[in-house]
Amino acid sequence: MITSPIPPVVPAGQMAKMEQPVLALPSGLELRPWRVSDADALVAAAHEPGIRQWNRLFVTSQAEARERIERMHARWQNEQSALWAIAQPDGGQAVGLIGWGDIDLQGGSAEILYWLLPAGRGHGAMAEATQRVSRWAFDDLGLHRLRLCHAVANSASCRVAEKAGFSLEGTMRSALLHEDGWHDEHLHALVRGDI
């Protein structure tokens, strides 16, 4: 066995034993685990042109949406991703998604994913949700560096990054293939101690 003098930033197994919390936002919205009954919202998101374009979300049926939601819970257990629904409290329907993908506990990093259905947009919800899940990632999970990547053409997402305090570190050329071709992406990041 190869042993490293550098310890893992977060020990393996730490996330799996945490229960996914419900996180309140200052605006009154909450972040809560996805439910199978949110399948409609996922199907609606996949049909929304902005989400389809920028999140590359393709879901064709209710059954596929339910499968994806079940996979979200499995991926928490496997310490791969941590995704929340954005919703009104007390059982409100999901209007958005936010959370961490590409979680690397050993290296202490993750990349944010988010979208909002049009009904939830226009009130700054994503900047506050981004700040809340970043706090969780540093304080509760113990990560060190958080990435936020978006197509340069996606100005709303760039503004969300700025408002949430993620510094722009550069442009990644031809970084992601979308339906309409390759897009350059901005790399923003937040490092423990920045907030």
Ligand SMILES: CC(C)(COP(=O)(O)OP(=O)(O)OC[C@H]1O[C@@H](n2cnc3c(N)ncnc32)[C@H](O)[C@@H]1OP(=O)(O)O)[C@@H](O)C(=O)NCCC(=O)NCCS
């Ligand atoms: C990106 C997204 C989550 C932002 O939703 P939101 O939190 O409701 O954003 P808001 O409408 O409050 O706008 C946030 C900021 O961006 C600005 N903004 C919004 N649309 C913009 C546009 N087209 N161009 C430039 N700025 C824009 C707003 O003015 C606001 O800045 P301000 O507070 O300084 O005025 C939402 O638009 C969305 O889901 N879009 C489609 C999918 C997507 O882009 N996903 C992200 C992939 S990286």
